[in-house]
Each structure stands twice: as C-alpha cells, then as structure tokens.
Amino acid sequence: MEQTPEFVALRHAFRRFVFPMTAVFLGWYLLYVLLSAYARDFMAHKVTGNINVALIFGLAQFASTFLIAYWYSRYANSRLDPLAEKMRETLERAER
Amino acid sequence: MSSRTLTLLLFLVFVAITLMITVWASRQTKTATDFYAGGRSFSGFQNGLAISGDYMSAASFLGIAGLIALFGYDGFLYSIGFLVAWLVALLLVAELMRNSGRYTMADVLSYRMKQRPVRTAAAVSTITVSIFYLLAQMVGAGALVALLLGIKPGTTFLGLNADQAKIATIILVGTLMIVYVTVGGMKGTTYVQIVKAGMLMTGAALMTVLVLTKFNFNVSEMLGAAAEKSGQGSAFLEPGLRYGKEVPGDALATLYSKLDLISLGLALVLGTAGLPHILIRFYTVPTAQAARKSVLWAITLIGTFYLMTLALGFGAAAIVGSKAIVAQDKAGNTAAPQLAQALGEDFGGETGGAVMLAIIASVAFATILAVVAGLTLASSSSLAHDFYANVVKRGSATEREEVVVARGAALVIGAIAIVLSIFATTLNVAFLVALAFAIAASANLPSILLSLFWRRFNTAGAVAGIYGGLISAVVLVFFSPVVSGKVVPGVGGAADTSGSLFGLGTDFHWFPLENPGLVSIPFGFLCAVIGTYLSKERDDAKFAEVEVRSLTGAGAH
Numbered sequence: 001m002e003q004t005p006e007f008v009a010l011r012h013a014f015r016r017f018v019f020p021m022t023a024v025f026l027g028w029y030l031l032y033v034l035l036s037a038y039a040r041d042f043m044a045h046k047v048t049g050n051i052n053v054a055l056i057f058g059l060a061q062f063a064s065t066f067l068i069a070y071w072y073s074r075y076a077n078s079r080l081d082p083l084a085e086k087m088r089e090t091l092e093r094a095e096r
Numbered sequence: 097m098s099s100r101t102l103t104l105l106l107f108l109v110f111v112a113i114t115l116m117i118t119v120w121a122s123r124q125t126k127t128a129t130d131f132y133a134g135g136r137s138f139s140g141f142q143n144g145l146a147i148s149g150d151y152m153s154a155a156s157f158l159g160i161a162g163l164i165a166l167f168g169y170d171g172f173l174y175s176i177g178f179l180v181a182w183l184v185a186l187l188l189v190a191e192l193m194r195n196s197g198r199y200t201m202a203d204v205l206s207y208r209m210k211q212r213p214v215r216t217a218a219a220v221s222t223i224t225v226s227i228f229y230l231l232a233q234m235v236g237a238g239a240l241v242a243l244l245l246g247i248k249p250g251t252t253f254l255g256l257n258a259d260q261a262k263i264a265t266i267i268l269v270g271t272l273m274i275v276y277v278t279v280g281g282m283k284g285t286t287y288v289q290i291v292k293a294g295m296l297m298t299g300a301a302l303m304t305v306l307v308l309t310k311f312n313f314n315v316s317e318m319l320g321a322a323a324e325k326s327g328q329g330s331a332f333l334e335p336g337l338r339y340g341k342e343v344p345g346d347a348l349a350t351l352y353s354k355l356d357l358i359s360l361g362l363a364l365v366l367g368t369a370g371l372p373h374i375l376i377r378f379y380t381v382p383t384a385q386a387a388r389k390s391v392l393w394a395i396t397l398i399g400t401f402y403l404m405t406l407a408l409g410f411g412a413a414a415i416v417g418s419k420a421i422v423a424q425d426k427a428g429n430t431a432a433p434q435l436a437q438a439l440g441e442d443f444g445g446e447t448g449g450a451v452m453l454a455i456i457a458s459v460a461f462a463t464i465l466a467v468v469a470g471l472t473l474a475s476s477s478s479l480a481h482d483f484y485a486n487v488v489k490r491g492s493a494t495e496r497e498e499v500v501v502a503r504g505a506a507l508v509i510g511a512i513a514i515v516l517s518i519f520a521t522t523l524n525v526a527f528l529v530a531l532a533f534a535i536a537a538s539a540n541l542p543s544i545l546l547s548l549f550w551r552r553f554n555t556a557g558a559v560a561g562i563y564g565g566l567i568s569a570v571v572l573v574f575f576s577p578v579v580s581g582k583v584v585p586g587v588g589g590a591a592d593t594s595g596s597l598f599g600l601g602t603d604f605h606w607f608p609l610e611n612p613g614l615v616s617i618p619f620g621f622l623c624a625v626i627g628t629y630l631s632k633e634r635d636d637a638k639f640a641e642v643e644v645r646s647l648t649g650a651g652a653h
Contacts, residue, residue: 002640010647018187026365029180033361036173036335037354040342044334049316050323054169054334061176062399068183069395076191076388084384084648091650 006090010083017075025068032057099437099450099457100245100253106458110295111272114288114465118276121284128495129653131281131502132199132477133379140386142290144393147377149289150470151178151368151394152296152401153229154236154429154463155529160402161435162428164409166418168322168332170339171409173357175402177364182398184541185369186391192548192646194378194387198653201375201540202482205547207645208638209555211491215482217562221539222372222482224566225532226475227513229373230468232528234517236429237269237464238262243430244457262521269465270514276469277476277506281499285469286380292466297401299459303432303452304404306439307411318407321414332413352608360530363613367533370540373474384649408432415439433457472513476505523597527578527610531569534613538565538620546624548646551639553628560627565620572612581605 002008035043035057043054125131138146156178163171197203202218241247242258251257256264276285311318323332331337340357343349368374378387412421412435424430433456440452480502485493493501542561546553573579581603582595594600609615645651 002644007644007647011643014647022184022187025180025183029176029361029365032176033173033358037340037357040334040336044330046330050319050330050333051316052330052333055172055319058169058172058176061180062403065180065183065395066399069186069392072187073388073392077385081385087644087648088650091644091648 006083006087010080010087013079013083017072017079021068021072025064028064029061032061099453102450102454103244103457103461106454107461110291110458110462110465114276114291117287117291118280118284121280121287125281125283128199128481128498130283131499132376132481134282134286136380136382137283138286138380138386138390140381140389141393142286143377143381143386143390144397145293146286146289146380147374147390147394148397148401149291149293149296149466150373150377151398152293152463153233153467153529154240154460155232156402157296157300157405157463158240158429158432158460159427159529160405161408161412161432162421162425162430163338164405165412165416165421165431165435166428167338168326168328168410168413169335170337172406173335173339173361174364175405177361178368179395179399179402181365181368182391182395184366185374186388186395188548189369189375189544190378190387190391191384193375193544194381194384195649195652196548196642196646197379199376199379199481200478201372201544202478205543205558206486208547208553208635208642209558212487213555213559215486217559218540218543219478219482219487221535221562221566222478223475223509224570225372225535225540226471227509227516228528228535229371229532230471230475230513231517231520232525232532233464233468233471234266234269234513235520235523235525237461237468238266238517238521239425240429240460240464241265243425244433244453244460259521263518266517266521267514269468270510270517272465273468273472274507274510276465277472277510278503282376282380282473285473286377288469289466292462293397295459295462297397299456300401300404300408303411303436303439303456304407306443307407307415307435310411310415310439310442318410318414322410324414325417326413327418355614356609356611359609359611359614362617363530363534363537363611366537366541366613366617368536370536370544371532372478372536372540373470375540375544376474376477377470384652408435411435411439433460468513472506472510475509476502479505479509525597527573527597530611531573534573534611534616535566535569537613538569538616539563540565541617542621542624546621546628548642550628551636552634553624553639554631554633554635556631556633557624557626557628560630561620561624564623564627565616568619569612569616572607572609572616575605576607576610576612577605578610579605 045053160171160174193204202215206214242261245253247253247258247261326332340354381387412431415438416434421428421431436456437449437453441449480498484501485498539562543558580596580598584593584595586592
C-alpha cells in the first residue's frame with residue numbers, strides 16, 4: 001500500500017508543505033528570541049509614538065502564526081484531504 | 097453586597113452549572129471511548145474551545161498579565177512562545193495522532209513497538225508532567241483565594257483565616273476536579289472547559305474594551321502611560337527587564353541570563369505539543385479534519401486571548417501601577433483582578449468596582465478548576481489505559497474494568513495532588529509550570545515525532561528518549577537556581593530573600609540556567625537516537641502501516 005503511486009503522492013504533498021513550513025516558523029521564532037536576547041538596541045528602536053521594533057516583531061509572530069495556520073488549512077483542505085479520502089476508501093473497500 | 101459575596105455567588109453558579117453538565121454527561125458515558133474520548137462526538141469548534149480552556153491556565157491569565165504589569169515587554173515573550181507552539185501541534189502532531197491513536201499519547205508510540213516498556217515509560221512521564229502542573233495550579237489557587245477574597249492576615253472569612261482558607265480552597269478545588277472527572281469523564285470535562293473558555297474570553301474582552309476606552313483606543317498612549325507609571329521609562333517596553341538581563345561587569349552571568357531566555361523560549365514552543373492533557377483532546381473529535389479544525393479554532397482563540405493580555409498587562413501597569421500590585425502580591429498574580437476593580441470603579445463607582453472584581457475573580461477560579469480537571473483526566477487515562485490495561489493486564493482487561501480503574505485512578509491522583517498541594521502551600525512552586533513544559537518538550541515530543549516520522553525508530557529508542565528527557569529535565573531543575581541558591585537582594589535596606597524553593601543558606605546548585613530546555617530537549621532527542629541504534633529491532637513493514645494510517649486515517653478508531 002505504502003508503495004502505490006497514490007500514497008507516495010500524498011506523503012510527498014504532506015511533507016513538501018509541512019517540513020519546510022516547520023523550519024520557517026521555528027527559524028523565524030528563534031530569530032525573534034535571539035534578537036530579544038542580543039539585539040536590544042535594535043529592538044528598542046521606536047518606530048512611531050511608543051511603538052518600538054520589539055512590539056512590532058512580537059505582533060508579527062502573531063500574524064505569521066495566524067497566516068501559516070490559514071495557509072495550512074487551505075492546503076490541507078484542497079490538496080491533502082481529497083488524496084487521503086480516496087486512499088481510505090480504497091483501503092476500506094479492500095478490507096471488506 | 098460586598099465583592100467577595102458576589103465572587104462567591106458567581107463561583108457557586110459556575111460550580112452548579114458545571115455539576116449539572118457533569119451529571120448529564122455521566123448518563124451518556126457508557127463505553128471506554130465515552131470516558132476517555134467523550135465518545136469522539138465533539139465538533140472541531142467545540143474541541144477548539146475546550147483546548148483553549150485546557151491550555152489557558154491561571155498561569156497564563158493571571159501570570160502573564162502580572163508579568164507584563166511588573167516587567168513590561170518580557171511578559172509578552174511568554175505569550176508569543178505559548179502561541180507559536182500551536183503550529184507544532186497543527187502541522188506535525190494533531191492530525192497524525194488523531195489517526196493513529198485511540199485514547200492516550202502512548203497509543204501512538206506503542207502501535208509499532210513493544211507495548212509494555214513503551215507504555216510504562218509514557219505513563220510515568222504523563223503522570224509526572226500532570227502532577228507537577230497540578231501542584232502549580234492548586235497551590236496557586238490556594239494563594240489566589242486569600243488575595244481575591246481579600247483575606248488579610250489577622251482577618252477571617254466564614255471563620256477561616258488566610259492559611260485555613262488556602263487549605264480549604266485546595267480541598268474544594270481538588271474535590272470538584274475529582275467529581276468532574278470520575279462522574280463526567282471526558283464528556284463532562286470537555287463541557288467544563290467549553291464553559292470556562294467562554295467565560296475567560298468574555299471577561300478578558302470586557303476588560304480589554306474598558307482599558308482601551310480609557311486610552312481612546314490609542315495603543316501608543318496606553319504604552320506611554322504604562323512606561324511612565326512603571327518608573328522604568330521606555331525600558332519597560334523593551335525586552336530585558338526580567339529575562340536575559342545584562343549584568344554589568346559580569347560577562348558570565350550575562351551569558352547565562354541570555355541563554356536562560358533562549359532555553360525558556362525553546363521549552364515554551366516545543367512543550368505544548370507534548371503536554372498529555374492537550375494531546376488527549378485530539379481524540380475527542382471524529383476525524384483528522386475535525387482535529388485540524390479544532391487546532392485552528394484554538395489558535396484563533398488563544399492568539400486573541402494573548403493579544404488581550406497585552407492590554408490587560410500594560411493597562412494594569414498604567415492604571416493600577418506596579419507599586420499597588422506588588423503590595424498585594426509580589427509575583428504580580430493579582431494584577432488582572434486589581435485592574436478589573438479599578439476599571440469597574442471608574443465606570444460605575446464602588447459598586448462597579450466590586451462587580452468587576454467579582455466577575456474576574458470567579459473567572460480565575462473557573463480557570464483553575466477546568467485546568468486541574470483536564471490534568472487529572474489525562475493522568476488517570478494513562479494510568480488505566482496504558483499501565484493497568486496494557487502493562488498489568490496485558491490487554492486482557494474488559495472496557496468496563498478499564499473505566500472502573502480510570503475512575504479509581506482519578507480519585508487516587510486527585511487525592512495525592514490535594515495532599516501534596518497542602519504541604520506545598522508555603523513554597524514558591526511557580527517554576528513547576530515551566531518544568532512541566534520542559535519535561536513535555538524533552539521527554540514526550542521526541543518520541544512522538546520520531547515514531548511518526550522515523551522509519552528506524554524502535555522500542556529502545558522511545559524508552560531511552562522518554563526517560564532520558566524526563567530525568568535530565570528533573571535533575572537539571574533540581575540543581576538549578578530555582579531550587580537552591582538564588583538570592584534576591586533586598587531593596588532599600590531590606591534583608592535579602594531567597595528566590596529559590598529552599599531558603600537562604602542552602603545552596604547546592606551547579607546548573608546555571610533556570611530553564612533546563614536548552615540542554616534537556618536536545619538530550620532527549622539524542623537519547624532517543626542513540627537508544628534506537630543500540631537495539632537491532634527494526635520493523636519497516638510496521639512503520640509503513642503507521643504512515644498509511646496516520647496520513648489517510650484508514651482503520652482509525
């Protein structure tokens with residue numbers, strides 16, 4: 001089963017999105033933590049009024065989290081679910 | 097009517113409603129799936145609310161608001177780690193776990209490994225994490241009740257002085273959580289979480305709107321007022337007041353302090369997807385799609401909530417002021433309730449203040465109650481399903497027996513938590529939450545991820561990873577400054593105080609960081625990998641089954 005082209009395609013589609021995205025958000029988060037620890041002057045730079053880079057960077061982490069979650073849900077709904085469903089039907093028919 | 101009477105009344109209403117739900121849920125709890133997983137009957141939205149309810153503990157509601165109120169920006173670091181962590185759960189864990197397990201975290205691991213050693217290890221780590229987390233919540237509850245009901249030393253409430261009130265609260269909270277879990281099982285507990293999440297979101301939203309109204313919806317103005325009142329100036333709005341401090345003239349201390357910040361950041365972001373009481377929530381929905389939807393809702397709710405804590409924390413700093421907060425509670429845990437009172441007084445005089453304080457105090461109680469119930473359920477499920485049914489009985493226990501044992505386990509674990517908490521009331525146990533996250537990240541996450549993604553992974557690797565991560569996290573914390581040797585210099589001629597679990601004069605720490613994650617998380621992964629290669633066991637066919645099952649949901653329970 002795991003060698004059928006359908007499953008290979010599903011696994012490939014899953015990993016192609018999930019692995020790079022994990023690397024991206026972990027790296028992005030780590031960058032934020034490192035800047036908070038070591039780039040204090042940069043983070044303290046005021047952009048407008050009392051809003052500084054640190055606050056904007058923090059809010060950007062929120063924004064990127066929401067965005068990645070949204071992307072993933074769209075990708076999974078349109079690309080992964082149809083593949084998975086077809087495979088599941090085939091498997092369950094084979095079992096009967 | 098005084099504020100404390102109103103608090104008590106609102107809390108009793110919450111308890112009455114949740115107990116009714118629990119009794120109703122118990123009538124629908126017949127099978128093991130009902131007890132462990134709420135019959136897998138919840139929708140993605142319901143489970144998303146329940147996840148948020150399980151996750152947003154008093155530590156995050158009162159704790160983060162308090163940290164921001166006292167240390168400004170650094171409190172926000174917690175919120176960010178706690179939120180970003182959900183992407184790990186969304187992308188790598190939630191759906192695959194839903195497809196490949198039944199009731200507990202260990203189901204996923206043991207599917208392709210030897211049941212008994214893996215389930216024993218998983219049960220040990222689940223129960224350790226849950227007990228630490230439970231202790232932190234229950235001791236916190238005891239401390240809070242004295243503050244929220246305004247019982248000062250020398251005065252009494254319902255005939256109880258502050259210390260007696262603490263113990264009474266711990267017993268009350270403990271008893272209620274045992275009732276929720278033993279009677280209502282997962283179904284009842286889930287509804288308790290849903291009600292609590294609704295209350296928490298509403299309470300926080302109400303306060304946020306009131307705070308922002310005060311500053312004409314101008315965030316910059318609010319931040320400016322907070323910075324000015326804090327006496328720290330613009331440093332209050334920058335990282336560095338609490339974590340990663342620069343110690344002038346001591347490069348090593350500065351280095352450790354910065355590494356500690358990174359260590360904390362890692363534990364926060366990697367711990368969430370290894371918390372047993374969060375993991376079992378993915379089983380309460382029927383499909384992987386519903387599990388995905390529940391995490392998406394959880395991210396939305398939790399993210400919104402943490403944005404609101406920004407307003408609560410900086411609002412408290414600007415309106416209440418750190419002096420008044422520290423006077424109530426050194427750790428700042430009462431910042432949110434104090435802010436509620438101040439806001440209420442602004443808009444409705446003394447009555448308004450009393451009402452707002454009562455609302456937020458009862459939300460805080462509800463929060464604690466819901467979280468401890470979730471933790472008790474996770475540990476009793478693991479004890480009954482992993483240890484009793486599969487290790488002791490080797491899979492020959494009937495469903496009925498399993499559920500009976502799970503109920504008994506909830507009773508025993510609850511009782512243990514109550515007794516331990518009573519003994520710990522005088523200790524500073526706030527570090528236990530951070531420790532629980534560190535263990536979850538070091539012991540549970542490596543095994544979960546490797547069993548889902550690594551073909552070669554085997555029993556020895558899983559067992560080594562779990563025990564290695566667990567033991568290293570606990571040992572490092574034991575020999576860290578949170579347990580001994582941290583001296584907090586007295587301010588303004590006051591005597592030095594101990595910042596550790598042990599008092600001044602006891603110092604056996606050699607590990608410099610307060611958070612073990614930076615060392616223990618890589619160590620957990622390393623143990624898992626080395627353990628794997630030391631054993632010849634390898635089953636490619638079984639891994640192929642895991643892959644097919646986890647990605648397609650074929651044969652999922």
